[in-house]
Amino acid sequence: MRQYFINTWEGIWTVLVGMRITFGHLFTPAVTIQYPDVKVPLPERVRNRLYVNIDDCIGCDQCSRACPVNCIEIETVKSLPTEDLGTTSNGKKKALWVTKFDIDIAKCCYCQLCVFPCPTDCIYMTDVYEFSEYDRNDLIYNFSTLKPEESAEKKANFEKLRLEKEAQKLAAAKAKEEADAKKAAEIKKEDSSKTE
Amino acid sequence: MFDALSELFGSPIIAAFVSAIVPLVFIVPFVIIAVYMERKVAGHMQDRLGPMRVGYHGILQTVADFFKLLQKEDITASSIDKRFFNVAPFLVFAGSYAVYAALPFTSSMLGSKIDIGLFFIVAASGLVVAGILMAGWSSNNKYSLYGALRSAAQIVSYEIPTIIVILSVVMFTRTLSLAEMSEMQTAYFWNWNIFGGAEWNLTKLLITPFMMIAFLIFYISSLAEVNRTPFDMPEAESELVAGYHTEYSGIKFSMFFLAEYANMFAVSAIAVAIFLGGYQSPFGYVGNLIGAEWLVQVEQLFWFISKGMFFVFVQMWLRWTLPRVRVDQLMTICWKYLIPYSFVNLIIIGIITLI
Amino acid sequence: MKTEELILNMGPQHPSTHGVLRLELELEGEVVNKVTPHIGYLHRCFEKHAEAMTYPQVIPYTDRMDYLASMYNNFGYVIGVEKLLGIEVPERVQYIRVIMGELQRIASHLVALGTYGLDIGAFTPFLYLFRDREKILTLFEITCGARLLYNYMWVGGLSHDLHPDFVRLTREFIKYYRPNITELNNLLTFNKIFVERTANIGVLPAETAINYGISGPNLRASGVKFDLRRNDPYSIYDRFDFEIPVGEGMMGTVGDCWDRYYVRVLELEQSLRIIEQALDQLPEGDVQSAIPKRIKPPVGSVYTRVENPKGELGYFIISDGSVNPFRVKVRAPSFVNLSIINELSRGHLVADIVAILGSIDIVLGEIDR
């Protein structure tokens, strides 16, 4: 019987205690903000949209290899010895044309693993976090500044160079072979003449 | 009001029609304001802002939502019982709407001056149970069925303490008419029933604490009757998804919604009418002071609505504070706590009234 | 009259299954006869992925298992790999890991307590707790730049050193947060309705709990004083002075839902204590000095376990000497804890299933992995 009245009392009292707390909160200022109008200032280390400063990129492919979800695709073409690609801002010499540098930001998991291995600090995460698109394909960012025809040209250049080199190599090899053959023939001749 | 209207229009039929419309004119804006208020109260109690976008501080949010609900596609599942499914929301609304017929908004503004007002209200609100049961059963959804059956058990059980408390007040005031009851609690707030009525004697002193208990019991059981937290079993969100109205959408859902909020005000208004002086002002009338008869009516309407709104606010306040009881505990509270207390209270009030 | 059991599918889309979990309830009226959990809706092949990744690349995947306690998932994994490699990490790294881990424990418990209130029907405490959790997430954000999936702890070190303001802000947070525990207790913990809903519900005896492998707060609520931070210390937890709260059956029986809830409330305070001590002792140093250039552990296997906010988080890592792990098996605490649901809920009402499920604090991301 005693428990009965204790229950009644506790029921009413704890409800009143709770009501006092919520009533108090009725007059405390809200902690939420009006998001698109007001924005929280982001800390400096914030990790959001990836950005690549392609001018500094040397096309070393380290970021792509570090990525756990394979969202970075890089294609490079070797430059011709005659072409000067300049240097990066921290003084590294560039030797590759970056014909393709695509980041599929829809796949990106914002782990920042690609940022650390970069030797020229050209890939980094920015504080932009509003980049929704209507089309999924718009989420694939192309960072390469080369136009398709330009990159085709570079490829063709390199291919030509490669072919030339190969031809040279082939010619050299041929020449060497011929020379070898000649030499061998001469030796043979000498040998045969000796034996005679 | 009916008499005045039939004189005005010269035909009792038109008068009946018009006086039936009047509460709707009140209910729809009330619901819009109450929903807005609910959201704002919830928001600020939870350190949020609540709706802020539509209009100044989101004041038009519920209007926008109302239109959205009207536009929505009325989805009906294929395996439901169509007849009951379609009727149920309107039946629920009719039940809560009927209550307004006997509510005295002011001394002259009330739908019907029936002598058994309280009795009518109790009977009419029973209609809601039928509507909810129909909705739950016809939805052909296990969650809806659970919600509906819980609700039926709950509302029927909680009628008992409600009626016992009403009985004790009726014993004290010797009338079943809400209009008459409100009239008796005239002038200042110490004349309200909760403070022992208008007569100054020993009875008043003795009866006051018991009247307060009666009010508390009435308020708690009325919460259960309108399915508000902590007794929102039928639609217990975390268990039954949305209870009996899981399958409803669009306009039919908004009928349930309308009924719920209409009910909230109705029970608060009944509590106000039988305990807290109804439409009577707590400090006398300015209209009487300056001799303007019409002003008194306006004041009465103001006091009635603001008292009612206060208790609607308390309902919201409770909702955003408390967890929900379990279905068997709900019954325990009713049968083991409220009913015994209200019986004892009834007997004590009876004895005091007899002295 | 012919009667039969009612099969009620709770989930996969249900407000209180904490994700995509399907419980098949066999009901008799409102009384539950049997609960059959069906899991796997959130299966993301973590273990298969891990076999194709290099050791550091696995870390972002561990984040996504128990997404409410990502820091701690990192923690357990890097400890395992470090044990395989046999490297010592600098003191400062150890301290920062403990601070982060304990902050994460508070954050995770806040979600657990808040959503538990939500399951019982109290909406407001949930938002108060989330408000405080946001403050913790902000601390993480200034440190590593992410709010939820950190990839913060690396094998042998950390991705970033602490932000210069971190220590000050954390102290401010502790000062701000302490009174809020009392507020939570007044608002929810000791509320009569809440107590009635949770006390004596889903009682888990200690013997059963151990046999089922239940761990973490759920085990301690059954009265077993077992905490890996104390009983099998890893990192530097043996240096701190803290208590292990156990369930005492204050409101009902030992090991009921209320105890499981209350043990978490008490752990909040203990975590704050550990953070305070760690902040006081925090040494200076370089956090990246011990990170190996190339992570290629020798052939072998190792099982490490840490006290995740949910319970015992174990990593069983087998190395075949290459840069990719041969096998990473995760002993997810929620996975093991959920397996007891049938045992706990037999004979209770439908509404109690919600209370029991909430009280064992599961995260589906971890169960399905």
Next chain:
Amino acid sequence: MKKAQEIFDILKSEFDDAIISISTETPTEPMISVDPLKICGVSLFLRNNTELQFDSLMNLSGVDDANGEKGKVESDLDLITGGTLSVYYHLHSTKINHKITLRVSAPRENPEVESVESIWKTANWHEREAYDMYGIKFLNHPDLRRILMPYDWDAGYPLRKDYKSPEYYHGMKIPY
């Protein structure tokens, strides 16, 4: 507290041929190899013996040892034939606070291991997972169904090293 070697000796004297060997090289933890069809009895002994009291199974994991012959059967599919699948049991005693790892290896073609579900209930779901991922059949398991994969998954056991994901599941294309 018992050392791994002591535990091994106790087991060896009790079960003799069911206990195969012990390996103690680092960084591997001490590991006792057991006959897969006698593991249940060994486990029961480990749990009930007053000197050992391993009352808690921390982890149970299936492993594909991939030590069979790798053969190119079709164009690009490395099918492994022969060799073993293993199950690792990590045991812990909450009372005495010592640990041990057991290991059983069953042939890949017909991997049958005794279930320890009756001894540690933890094993129930873990064994289901091992079955789901590796197809290891646990004898006497009360409810050996798939757990994480769909119940009607018929394309094999995904964590085996030679698993190849099918192209279609119920007419749905799998690699998105």
